[in-house]
Amino acid sequence: MPRILLIDDDAYLAAPLASYFARFDCVLDSASRPSEGLAMLRSRHYDAAILDVMLPEMDGFALCREIRRESDIPIVMLTARGDVTDRVVGLELGADDYLPKPFEPRELVARVQTILRRQRAAAPASVAPAPQQRVFEGLLIDLDRREVLRLGERVELTGTEFDLLALLADPPLRVWNRDDILNRLRGHEADLYTRAVDIVVSRLRKKLEPLDCIKTLRNAGYALAVGRSNAT
Numbered sequence: 001m002p003r004i005l006l007i008d009d010d011a012y013l014a015a016p017l018a019s020y021f022a023r024f025d026c027v028l029d030s031a032s033r034p035s036e037g038l039a040m041l042r043s044r045h046y047d048a049a050i051l052d053v054m055l056p057e058m059d060g061f062a063l064c065r066e067i068r069r070e071s072d073i074p075i076v077m078l079t080a081r082g083d084v085t086d087r088v089v090g091l092e093l094g095a096d097d098y099l100p101k102p103f104e105p106r107e108l109v110a111r112v113q114t115i116l117r118r119q120r121a122a123a124p125a126s127v128a129p130a131p132q133q134r135v136f137e138g139l140l141i142d143l144d145r146r147e148v149l150r151l152g153e154r155v156e157l158t159g160t161e162f163d164l165l166a167l168l169a170d171p172p173l174r175v176w177n178r179d180d181i182l183n184r185l186r187g188h189e190a191d192l193y194t195r196a197v198d199i200v201v202s203r204l205r206k207k208l209e210p211l212d213c214i215k216t217l218r219n220a221g222y223a224l225a226v227g228r229s230n231a232t
Contacts, residue, residue: 002116003045006030007037007063008052008078020105024113034063041067047119048074048112051095053086061089068094074115074159078103091199096160118185119146119159134169136226138211141169150208160185161204164197168214168224177221197222 004021006014006028014030021028029046031037034057041049049067053060064075077098079086087098097111132143140149146162148155157165163185168176176184178197201222205214213226 001025001027002047002112003027003029004048004050004112005037005040005046006050007032007034007055007060008050009033009055010052017105017108021109024109026109026112034058034066037063038066041071041073046073048076048115050076050078050108050112052078052101053080053090061093064090064093064095068158072156072158074112074119076108076111076115088195088199091196092203094158094203096158115159118163134166134172136169136172136213136224139208139213139226141166150211155207157204157207160200161207164200165204165224168222172224172226175217175221175223181222 002025004026006017008014008030009032011032014028014032018028018030029040031040034055037049037051040046051060051063051067055063058066060077064077067073067075075095075097077086077090077095079090079098079100090098096115099108099111134141134143138151142148143166146159148157148162148165164181167181167184168174181197201214201216205212208214211226213224215223215225217223
């Protein structure tokens with residue numbers, strides 16, 4: 001059963017949300033302060049975290065940055081008033097999704113379920129399948145382990161960053177426009193926010209340096225342009 005951690009100082013939010021998540025076979029724990037939430041994340045396994053932007057001790061952006069130093073756990077940010085600036089900053093810091101307040105509990109559950117669905121490993125089979133890898137010059141993408149090696153060194157990616165790279169790699173050189181990327185990564189077409197794609201691409205490019213393999217095609221989209229040495 002997935003276990004989610006909510007870090008929000010709203011005393012009236014945690015209990016109703018926990019009851020609602022339970023209807024979808026998810027356990028929702030809660031912390032009202034960032035220090036408490038960080039301690040919980042370090043002491044047990046969580047499948048995802050939900051962070052409010054407005055928090056005591058440190059704001060949600062600083063908390064997201066702190067979590068990203070230690071973990072690639074999926075993060076959903078709760079942003080006040082749907083402020084575009086909040087969304088941009090959260091995504092730049094490594095959040096996987098955002099939801100403006102006030103929100104419908106069902107939408108929050110749906111967004112968390114979408115992230116968990118992408119993260120969930122395939123059920124083990126009696127005969128192990130051949131490893132699914134995409135191998136390029138200086139870049140290896142292991143789809144089974146959800147790992148990326150750049151020039152032989154492991155690269156720490158968030159779930160969204162890995163999914164974007166895997167999408168661009170299959171097949172390479174295919175041009176994906178921003179809306180298509182969002183639809184594929186989120187699993188639905190609602191609430192498109194094309195700026196989010198640019199932010200995730202920018203983060204991914206920085207992590208893949210010195211490789212320069214994600215190309216921008218003006219008025220078209222993005223493509224992975226790197227020599228393919230082998231593929232499984």
